[in-house]
Amino acid sequence: MNVKRNFSAKREAIYEALASTKSHPTAEWVYNKLKPDIPDLSLGTVYRNLTVFKEGGLVKSVGVVNGQERFDADMSPHPHFICTSCCKVMDIPGGKLFFDMNAYDHILKEYGARVKSHSLTFYGICHECAEKKDE
Amino acid sequence: MNVKRNFSAKREAIYEALASTKSHPTAEWVYNKLKPDIPDLSLGTVYRNLTVFKEGGLVKSVGVVNGQERFDADMSPHPHFICTSCCKVMDIPGGKLFFDMNAYDHILKEYGARVKSHSLTFYGICHECAEKKDE
DNA sequence: TGGTAAATGATAATCATTATCAAGAAAACT
């Protein structure tokens, strides 16, 4: 029996690029990161594989920020902070402190809707941008 | 002194269209809703005014669903449920039950980031779509 | 009445994303 390889070299590289950063990058960022090492990489391939990952539950979308979708390979439920000035996306670990998991049950009972996931996002001005304004 | 009108007739109509529905519509929806009554309305005007409203804090974005931005004239903080099957966006009133406002303070202390707003969104399958699948 | 600034319609441009399609690599099966 042959060994079935699940990931092509490029698919693997795209996933690793995503998993190795906390910057919640765009497709373009992943492409530019890998392009020097993989000169024959195509932007379409990055988009295609990000879709594959999303559908396979390996990666999730943080939403569209400034017109570009942002991705996260950390599948554990956690909130994000998005700076509306510089568009940086930060993880907020320990999000369980702010969120009541009874919500899923409540929505099912009250609306008959089956919740599969949720996202909690904070918007504001990050530390760095706040300091810049003070200058 | 003349009465200063803050809203042009079209701006007013666009806001009213948004405020009169709970469907969290797209720009296109607003345009199609108003076009019969205001035949010389332009789609660009709808986009322009939605931007004006967002900047003025009269309207907020629910995010990009299926490639189109969805808007909400209800500025009170409340969670949303988005059906990943039909892309319907529902309000979930009473969201305070699920969310701890200490989060704002926590993020300021821990990250030096000043939170101005947040959004809590649930994803799943709505009641109607669940029934359709059973058929 | 005239002047300035805001708002708009029509249209073109932008730009992130998706579709297409032919070619290449891997796997499966003989």
Add this chain to the structure above:
DNA sequence: AGTTTTCTTGATAATGATTATCATTTACCA
């Protein structure tokens, strides 16, 4: 090893939502 089938990719074109442009109109106020 050869053959067939399926998966993956690069290059490129197409899509489609949103934004910019610009000439024109409208509101406002002296």
